[in-house]
Amino acid sequence: MLKKIIFQFLALSLIFTYSAQSAESGGMPQLNPEFWISQIFWLVLTFGLLFIILSKFILPKISNNLETRKSQIVENIETADKQREETEKKVREFDKIINDTKVEAKNFFNSERQKVLDDVNNKKLSLEKDIEQEIIKAEKEIDQLKKTSQEKVTKIAIETSSDLIKQLIGEDINKSSLSAIVEDLSKKEMEKHNGI
């Protein structure tokens, strides 16, 4: 709409200016063929040179730059990937080493503990043996002592009883009958003491 009005105005003004400057210029300068050949010549020259210089020197450089950038980015991504893989591998190795060390430490600890326990056990056993021997020895001694003491006691009892009887009655008694009585009594006493 606006363009239409402008064009109408343009046409009118053209008519007016044409009548005013008819000697100078006629309507659209574009349709004046005076400089057509010159324009074509210079267009071909400048555009041709532009095309040749752009296509031979400048555009290959730009495309080369873009290519190198692209390839460098790809390369960088590749190296980054590789390094990441390596890192993961290293991390795995590290984990493995830590695990191994843990297991080793555990094993070592266990074996040491076992050793200590064995040692303790051995010592305990030998101690127990010693103690048992001591006990047996002591029991033997005790038994011996018991035996001898009984005999002695019987002897003493016989002596004292014979002395007592001597003092009471004033005469000696057959020692063998006395000892038989004492033994019988002490046996009974022992049975009473040990038995029931």
Add this chain to the structure above:
Amino acid sequence: MAANPMYQFNVYRIGPEIKINNIDISFTNASLFMVISSLAILIIFNLGTKRSIIPNKIQLLAELSYSFISKMISDTAGSKAKPYFSFIFSLFMFVLFCNMFGMIPYSFTVTSHIIVTFVLAAFIFIGVTIIGFIKHGIGYLKLFVPSGVPMVLLPLIVVIEIISYLSRPISLSVRLFANMMAGHTMMKVFGGFVVSLGIVGGWLPLGFSVALTGLEILVAFLQAYVFAILTCIYLNDALNLHH
């Protein structure tokens, strides 16, 4: 004289008259802006070829435009169009820079001349046709016979297809030329309004002028893009015969 909105499109000679075999190829203001645009492209993109892994701003600009156009070509014409990348890149950049330099006040817009755009479009048309015949031989003519059309309609369709094919250079060149000319004329007209309405009433057209400048910068980019993408589409027709 300067109030004439068409005056900005005048071509005039700069320096001496150069004639070869009676043909005038003098250096004009149009030639000057072609040279300036090409030099600007070359300087900017040459600065953008530094070999650094992390690009600076100009390098980023160059590499972004490279990938932008590369993507545009592969999207519209496929991977077979790779060899024509430099041509389409140069074409897009040339049209874009000519359009953009035209936005500077008192400069000259190279692409607002039908002869310039027509030469570009005709070159593309001829080139694409030659590529088509080289790739497909006489089979390239199948382009004019769409598949799945009833036999009755075929003569009509073929005629329409041929006309549309032949009008490609005209539509391509006129689109760019008309857009640039109309935009610049409009800006000139509004500028004229600002001057003639003065300090009292000139603010409204001034606002329009400012808005139009933004629009024209957009159009300058868009037309360069359209020019390049239509070239890609024509190239696609020639490279991948789909019919």
